[in-house]
Amino acid sequence: MATTDKPLLQRQTVTAMVAQYIAARIIGGDYPGGHQIRQEAIAAELGVSRIPVREALLQLEADGLVVIRTHRGAVVSELSADDAIDLFDARLLLEPFLVEKAIAHASDQDIAAIEKSMRAYEAAIARGDDPKDLSRLNWAFHTALLEPSMRPRSMAVVQTLYNSADRYLRLQIEPAKAQAKALQEHRQLFEAYRGRDIAETARLLRKHIADAAGEIVSQLRRSESAG
Amino acid sequence: MATTDKPLLQRQTVTAMVAQYIAARIIGGDYPGGHQIRQEAIAAELGVSRIPVREALLQLEADGLVVIRTHRGAVVSELSADDAIDLFDARLLLEPFLVEKAIAHASDQDIAAIEKSMRAYEAAIARGDDPKDLSRLNWAFHTALLEPSMRPRSMAVVQTLYNSADRYLRLQIEPAKAQAKALQEHRQLFEAYRGRDIAETARLLRKHIADAAGEIVSQLRRSESAG
């Protein structure tokens, strides 16, 4: 399979688990923008010392999920229409480019993996899985599309962009509608991808991201002007 | 000035200083790809404990300068032609886009700041400053071009990409030649930018990055096939 190989057995560190935990709370909206994250509070909650909490927060800062100011602690970064535009525009540049490269490299196994992740997303929607799982499966599909590009550096960038984008996606007023639309578009994407129609796949992906971004930004603008 | 505002007084933490120090050693080539970074060694060298060293290494991992494996420590990431392509292609997408947005927002003060940073680079070349300073000034010019885009998220991505790109730039066989070419192109970029010719500026910036990337990749391919 034409994918970038990762170490197959990576021992899980406490720092990494704490980072995952806090990230999930932020992305899920439990910690909204502006929320102060106290190291001691997290440490007590998880039964660990402050060291791994601090190190986790440093990683989340690199992901843009929190802002750290010296001796003042970590604050969950604020969401805004401008930030969403910044984020989604970057995705709009990188993802279509990567999907073009990916199609050129994709093996039949890669394509089978994409289909599998599409079906998993489909099934999860049918079952009415919770937003967290749906988001994970949605992104797994995107990742499967892009992974064969063999561009680990760009993939890492896209991954961190998605973590933040996910915060916006979870705010959506009509998630069911957005999910149905996304699934429909995933099916089209997969067909074009399987047919190795590079230009069409890139076009569909651009539209897929742009439409989602448009929804989010207009919703944010409404709430921002409403105050 | 239409730039994103940063906290004007940020107390410097030991972690940040250590991160800067190690990053400089990596970018400068003192720690080549594959080099094992021992926490204790760095700590002793700088007269600090291992804690800030570890935290610095986590930040550098997010920047892609080192790879950390659990209980096995940090290793300087390897350079390769494929990685350079990955890196520079991402810059080729993001920077021209950002410069387009920047021109639309740039104030006269922004343009004056760009000219100033261009002159500083010019003067440094004339003086024959060391590569580290030249690199810093070269990037200061790029930053000045892009900053008015008001896209902190994308700027952060581009910044980290440059840190790694810089490692490749420093390997160049004929730096003086590359610098002269760069300066010439900076002048053209500035003229187009000042005239607010968006398409032309984007075109020049694309060529500027692509040419540098081409040089580096062909040099790497030669050494890889030889090596």
Added chain:
DNA sequence: TATTGTTGGATTGGATCCAATCATACAATA
């Protein structure tokens, strides 16, 4: 009353110490 100064608790940043893991050399066995 508005502004400036002061003090103490809360919180973060860093150092030291301990436990878990890894790597290397050596021994045991087939």
Added chain:
DNA sequence: TATTGTATGATTGGATCCAATCCAACAATA
């Protein structure tokens, strides 16, 4: 001899402890 098992030093990951900074409440002064 080639392979597998074992033990020890080196190194990392995490906990605990201490110092520096911040913040809010209160006091002092004009």
